[in-house]
Amino acid sequence: MKSLKFKLLVTFIFLIVASFSVMAFILFNSSKTIISSYIEESALEKMQEYATYVELLQNQVYDSASLVYNSDVLYNWDRVHLDENSTGGAKMLANIELSEYLTQVTNSYTPLANMTVYRLPNLWISGENYMNRNDSFTDEPWYVDITTQERYWIPSSYDRVELVKGNTNLMVSMTMPLDTYNPAGADSLLKVSVTESYFLEPLERLHLGETGEIYLIDRNGQMLLSGQKETIEAHRYAYLDELKSVKASEGRLFRTNEDGETEMIVYKRLAKTKWMLVGIVSEKDLYSELYKLRKTVFVIVSILLLVSIIVTLVFSHGILKPLNSLVAAMRHMKRGDFNQAENRMAHETSSTTEIAFVIDVFKNMISQLRQYISKEYQLTLLKQKAEYKALITQINPHFLFNTLEMISSLALQNRGKETSNMILSLGHMMRYSLKISDEFVYVREELRYINHYLDIIRVRYQNRSTIELNIEDGIADLRIIKFIMQPIIENAVQYSSQHRDQIMVTIDLARSEHHLHISISDNGPGFTPDQKYQLTHQIMKQMQTQQYEDKERQIGLHNVLLRCYAVYGDAFYYEIGTSRFGGAEVSLYVPIKEDEQHD
Structure with a gap:
């Protein structure tokens, strides 16, 4: 029953989590859809109100420009300047009359900051008797825009005439040619300027969420208000560029910014000037509640x-x-x-x-x-x-039989002294090898055993053998396992004698960091790659299974390596290469443990 209760309790927990998770997911996504539609409708309503306001401002600009364009004052001023016989006084009077008229029209429309008439090459006439003949206006950005791109509305910038009057407010301006429909060929142009605040302040009162913004851009996709250029984020310019190709008059888009946040873009196009209001708000802000x-x-x-x-x-x-x-x-x-x-x-x-x-x-x-x-x-x-123990005892019968055969041969040859020396050396070796209980010996004891063995080899092969034994100082008191060198030396002598007239064997003992390096070289046939692989594979296989018995009874290198791995483990390693004589070179790296008791 308790097990059943536990299962029911776990099921209960799962149902609580699953039901609340599903409910929260459905409610969240449904609410997002509803809020998104509501925000879009609300934003479009706000944009429509602002669009109506902007169109009123534009109408006042167009009306004021129309008054000037169709006035007798402008006609008389243009006629006087075209007449080659007009005197300077007549032109000055006409300029004053036009300036007074521009002042009158400007004062009639509250949003207007000023109206200025420009005539090539360098005549400036504005209200309040402002006239200038000293500076050319052809390098002004607004003049370049209208004559090269036919861009009639100029984004907010400083008006040079207003700066002379001490007014540092930014202006949104409309320019139009006065004597032809082609701006590039016009000799006279009219520029009507409206303070940017008339466009910006009502727009700043419109909000999407807490941080969303609505931007006013012209038909070319350029922002009209400099105050907004200072606050717009860099990635939002890409949205404005994308809207250049949008044909619909209003709508909604969703885009993901470089930070991985989704943003909603609501836009509405103004019918008369093709300007566009673009509202951008992040999804995080939009759905904050x-x-x-x-x-x-x-x-x-x-x-x-x-x-x-x-x-x-x-x-x-x-x-x-x-x-x-x-x-x-x-x-x-x-x-x-x-x-x-x-x-x-x-x-x-x-x-x-x-x-x-x-x-x-x-x-x-x-x-x-x-x-x-x-x-x-x-x-x-x-x-x-x-x-x-069997690995150690394998060495003794093999070597004993070989040596006894040599003693028998020497005795048959009546070589009594050599026979006596060989028997004496064999006796020392047998006395050493019969101590099976001594698994670890000092290097000097092992070398004494090797010297007895080499004495036997020199007697047997006489002038055919050249054997060098090089021992580094300070290694005699190191401890190693028994019979680590003799089987390898025996192999080196045997294979060299079978393939060469002269036997060349070198035995080197030296320290190598934390190891005793034992190197035995010969001039025999050496090892083939297959022989090296078979030896390594067999040794590793026996060590992994912890089967130390030499089942194939192979006396020599195989026996030594198997015993070393059994005692030292991974701390021991060996290398098989080619000697300087062209034969085999076997290097044993035995861990140095001078003051430790081996187990």
Whole structure:
């Protein structure tokens, strides 16, 4: 029953989380759709109100320009300047009359800052008797725009005439030719300027969300108000460029910025001038209240989940505690720590019948498995020790038979002194080799054994052998395993004698960092790549299975390597290469342990 309660509790938790998550997801997405549509409609309504206001400003500009364009004052002024017989006084009078008229028209329309008539090459006439003949206006940006691009409306900038009057406000201006429809061929132009604040202040009162902005751009996609250029983010210029190709008069777009945030773009095109109002607001700002609601739902779900977990832990404590102890005991068993496993489960019980039965079975299994492993471990150690001893004893019969054959041969040749020396050397070697209990010896003892062996080799081969023994100072007191060099030297002599008239063998012993480097070189046939591979593969296979017995009874290098790996493990390594004589070179790197007892 308790197990059933636990399952029901887990199911209950899942249903709470799943139901609230699905509900929150549906409500969130539905609300986003509703809010998005509402924001779009609200933004378009605000834009329509502002568009109506902008069109009123434009109409006043156009009306004032029309008054000037159709006035008799402008006609008389133009006639006087075209007449070659007009005197300077007549032209000055005409200029004054035009300036007074421009003042009158400007004062009649509140939004207008000034109206200025320009005549090539350098005549400026504005209201309040402002006249200038000294400066050319052809390099002004507005003049370049209208004559080269036919751009009639000029984005907000400083008006040179107003600056002379001391007015530093930014102006949005409209220019038009007076004597022809082609701006590039016009001799006279009219420029009507409106203070930027008339456009900017009503626009700044329109908002999308908390941080959204609405921008006014002209038919070429350029921002008309400099005040907005200072606050617009760089990536939003890309949105404005994209809207140049949009044909619809109004609509909504969604785009993702470089920070991965989604932004909504609402736009509306003004019918008369083809200007466009563009509102941009981030989704984060647009749905800020909705995100707060989602966070609240998440907190509620988290609290419910926490309460459910606490209730689950209270109800399932009787099951989880013994199971956790059981898992911990299994981890100790995996590492071979049976004491910790037994201690962990010693006093563990459970009120659940099924769990209690599992605990009792596991305790019995620990006890039985521990006894079995202990017996198996002892048997394995005995087997490994016997196999290792067998590796050592393999050397003695092999070498003994070879030496006895040599002594027999010398005796038949009546070489008594040499026979006596060989028997004496063999006796020293046998006395050394019969001490099987001494697995580790000093280097000086092993070298004494090697010298006896080399004496036998020199007697046997006489002038055919050249054997060098090079020993670095300070290594005599190092300890190594027994019979580590003699089998390899024996192989070197044997293979060199079979393939060469002169036997060349070099034995070098030296320190190499934390290892004793033993190098044995000969002038025999050397090792083939296949022989190297087979030797390495066989050694590694036997070490992985911990089978130290030399089943193939191969005496020599194989025997030495197998014993070294059995004793030193991965701290030992070897290299097989080509000697300077062209034969084999075997290098053994034996770990140096001067003051430690080997196990």
